[in-house]
Amino acid sequence: xxxxxxxxxxxxxxxxxxxxxxxxxxxxxxxxxxxxxxxxxxxxxxxxxxxxxxxxxxxxxxxxxxxxxxxxxxxxxxxxxxxxxxxxxxxxxxxxxxxxxxxxxxxxxxxxxxxx
Amino acid sequence: xxxxxxxxxxxxxxxxxxxxxxxxxxxxxxxxxxxxxxxxxxxxxxxxxxxxxxxxxxxxxxxxxxxxxxxxxxxxxxxxxxxxxxxxxxxxxxxxxxxxxxxxxxxxxxxxxxxxxxxxxxxxxxxxxxxxxxxxxxxxxxxxxxxxxxxxxxxxx
Amino acid sequence: xxxxxxxxxxxxxxxxxxxxxxxxxxxxxxxxxxxxxxxxxxxxxxxxxxxxxxxxxxxxxxxxxxxxxxxxxxxxxxxxxxxxxxxxxxxxxxxxxxxxxxxxxxxxxxxxxxxxxxxxxxxxxxxxxxxxxxxxxxxxxxxxxxxxxxxxxxxxxxxxxxxxxxxxxxxxx
Numbered sequence: 001x002x003x004x005x006x007x008x009x010x011x012x013x014x015x016x017x018x019x020x021x022x023x024x025x026x027x028x029x030x031x032x033x034x035x036x037x038x039x040x041x042x043x044x045x046x047x048x049x050x051x052x053x054x055x056x057x058x059x060x061x062x063x064x065x066x067x068x069x070x071x072x073x074x075x076x077x078x079x080x081x082x083x084x085x086x087x088x089x090x091x092x093x094x095x096x097x098x099x100x101x102x103x104x105x106x107x108x109x110x111x112x113x114x115x116x
Numbered sequence: 117x118x119x120x121x122x123x124x125x126x127x128x129x130x131x132x133x134x135x136x137x138x139x140x141x142x143x144x145x146x147x148x149x150x151x152x153x154x155x156x157x158x159x160x161x162x163x164x165x166x167x168x169x170x171x172x173x174x175x176x177x178x179x180x181x182x183x184x185x186x187x188x189x190x191x192x193x194x195x196x197x198x199x200x201x202x203x204x205x206x207x208x209x210x211x212x213x214x215x216x217x218x219x220x221x222x223x224x225x226x227x228x229x230x231x232x233x234x235x236x237x238x239x240x241x242x243x244x245x246x247x248x249x250x251x252x253x254x255x256x257x258x259x260x261x262x263x264x265x266x267x268x269x270x271x272x273x
Numbered sequence: 274x275x276x277x278x279x280x281x282x283x284x285x286x287x288x289x290x291x292x293x294x295x296x297x298x299x300x301x302x303x304x305x306x307x308x309x310x311x312x313x314x315x316x317x318x319x320x321x322x323x324x325x326x327x328x329x330x331x332x333x334x335x336x337x338x339x340x341x342x343x344x345x346x347x348x349x350x351x352x353x354x355x356x357x358x359x360x361x362x363x364x365x366x367x368x369x370x371x372x373x374x375x376x377x378x379x380x381x382x383x384x385x386x387x388x389x390x391x392x393x394x395x396x397x398x399x400x401x402x403x404x405x406x407x408x409x410x411x412x413x414x415x416x417x418x419x420x421x422x423x424x425x426x427x428x429x430x431x432x433x434x435x436x437x438x439x440x441x442x443x444x445x446x
Contacts, residue, residue, distance in 0.1 A: 002248060009241075025403035029212075029221055030424075033402045062241035063215040063229075089240045089253035093215060093231055096241050189379065222395040222426060224382060 004110055007067055008086035012058055012103035016079035019053040023071035023080060031064035032071060033057070060103060062088060063096035083108045126201070128165040128176060129157075131251060137258050138165075138176045144197055146184030149211035149244040153183055156247035177257065178205040180234070183244075185213035185220060186227040198234045206237040206257055211244050218243055280331045287333050288343040291318060295348055298322040299329055302349035305356055307340075307363040309389045314340045316365060318352070335365070337388075344370040362387040393426035 002008065019036035035057040040049040072080045083106040090096050126142040141162075143153050156162045178201045186194055198207060209230050212218025220226040230236065240253035282290045303319035314337045321328045335342060344367040345352040356367045357376040364385035367373070384391040401424045 002246065006246070008246060008249075021403060021405065024405075027402075029219060030399065030402055034405070061216075062212075063239065064212060064218060064221055065241065066212050066219040066243040068243075086242070086246050086249040087252040089238050089249065089256050091238055091256070093229060093236075093239055096215065096239055222393045224386060224394065225378060228395075 002084045002086065004084055004108065005082065006084040006086070007069065007082050008084040009062065009082075009088055009106050010060060010065070010067070010069070010072060010103070011081050011083040011085070011106035011108060012060075012100060013079050013081070013107055014055055014058065014100050014104060016077045017055050017058065018077055018079075019055050020076065022074050022076065026070050026074055028068060028070065029064045029066050031061040033059045033061075055100070058100050058103065059097055061097045063093050081108055126178060129162040130165060131254055132161050132163060134251075134255055134258070137254060139254060139257070140176050140178045141181050142178070142197060142201060143181045143183060144194055146182070146186060146190060146194075147211075147213060149183035149213065149242075152242075152244045152247050152250060153181065153210070156250050159247055161247055161251050178202060179254070179257065180205065180207040181210055182207065182214040182230050183210040185218075186230045187225050188227055189225070191227050191230075191233055194230060195233055207234050208253060208257065209236045209239045210250060210253070211240065211242055213243075215239050215241065278327065278329050280329060282331060282333050284333050284335055284342055287316075287331070288345065288348070291320065291331055291345055292348050294320055294329060294331070298324055299327075302345075302351045303328065305345065305352055305359055307359050307365055307387070309337070309363065309387065310334075311389065312337055314363065314365065316340075316342055316359070318345060320349075340365045341368060342366070343368050346370050361385060364388060390428060392428055392431045396424050397427045397431055 019034060021034060024032045024034050034055070036053050036055050038051050039054050041052050042049040069082065072082055085106040088096070088098070126140045128138065128140045131137040131139065141153075143150065145153060153162075157164065180194075180198050180201055182194060198205075207230075209215050213220060213226070214230045217223070217226050217228040221228060227233065231239075238253045238256050240249050242249050245253075280290065299320040299322045301321040301323050303321055305316065305318045308315040308317070314335045316333050316335060318331045319328055320331070333342065340363070342365060344356055346356060346367070347369060353370065353372060354376070356365075356370050357373065359365050360367060360370070360373060361375045361378050362385055378386070403424070
């Protein structure tokens with residue numbers, strides 16, 4: 001029986017990610033890669049268009065990941081969370097690299113932990 | 117422990133919930149990941165077969181389970197353990213260290229992935245992986261694609 | 274010069290001071306290790322008086338480029354192991370240490386790995402994913418300092434001073 005708060009894998013909620021790169025820079029094993037670009041978005045009523053980041057790619061190499069959770073702890077936007085999912089074995093080393101789609105699939109129904 | 121005695125350490129297990137799976141595991145437990153293998157056994161996920169159990173159905177696949185940090189100094193021992201196993205055999209890399217070097221990916225003395233030295237059939241990620249992840253990885257071993265791959269690598273050797 | 278179980282000694286007095294401690298009852302040897310302070314290398318030995326359970330740490334400072342110190346292996350046999358480790362990890366030469374074979378590392382490793390001048394080559398040759406600039410961290414225009422462009426573990430100027438050929442980069446993933 002695996003508890004819901006188990007550290008099975010790390011999941012991504014891409015809609016919450018602002019491409020700030022904090023997780024990528026703080027990862028001790030350099031297992032996270034992130035690609036993004038900026039776009040101009042015009043809000044109705046706004047004087048000028050604003051620049052927003054658009055996430056193009058987010059990859060975690062779970063072959064390298066040491067499951068320390070520093071990325072989960074540091075993400076200012078709760079875009080990363082622990083998930084009890086654990087069945088991620090692969091038949092190639094490259095198969096351990098997960099992109100946005102796989103990382104979102106593991107997002108826990110309980111959502112990220114809160115401080116209170 | 118001498119290397120020529122290694123095959124005797126290989127032990128047969130049934131995998132709880134997967135009666136089709138019979139494995140003879142030689143666990144090369146080089147670091148903390150080895151504890152998770154022990155946890156899988158004590159939790160009853162892997163059930164050791166008694167010797168009278170040997171007959172019966174299906175073939176038993178020998179599995180070299182590399183659980184832990186492979187250093188360059190120890191890598192020759194892992195290769196010899198692989199050589200000592202009899203066919204049919206498969207190798208499973210268990211945990212970040214065996215997969216890629218993991219937390220020690222930048223260390224000058226650690227092998228950056230045991231797959232540089234022996235063919236790996238299943239990579240189990242984790243630091244350490246849960247015992248349940250070990251079982252999930254072993255179940256993957258039984259998939260036809262993996263077994264076929266093993267036969268081909270056997271022919272090319 | 275004792276404060277809270279710490280004794281600072283000159284390298285020349287190292288063996289004599291520790292030997293005196295042993296005669297005073299500090300018969301249990303704990304460890305010897307070193308601390309890289311850049312130009313200086315500090316060596317520390319910890320010994321314990323089992324009767325009083327009082328530990329003492331003896332410190333000395335050596336020039337990093339000529340780190341030589343008398344061996345304590347004649348006083349405490351158990352110091353041999355620690356001195357062999359400190360020798361290969363920090364490049365301290367222990368005078369009078371009988372067995373100076375590498376204990377843990379292969380001889381071909383080169384510079385003692387615990388010295389700060391020793392680069393983690395794997396970090397130097399792999400592209401750091403964090404080097405890519407965030408598009409919104411506000412640093413791009415105003416401060417093109419390329420924050421942390423060189424990751425920790427790689428001394429400044431390492432790549433400039435040690436151009437790596439492709440053979441080396443093929444060796445480390």
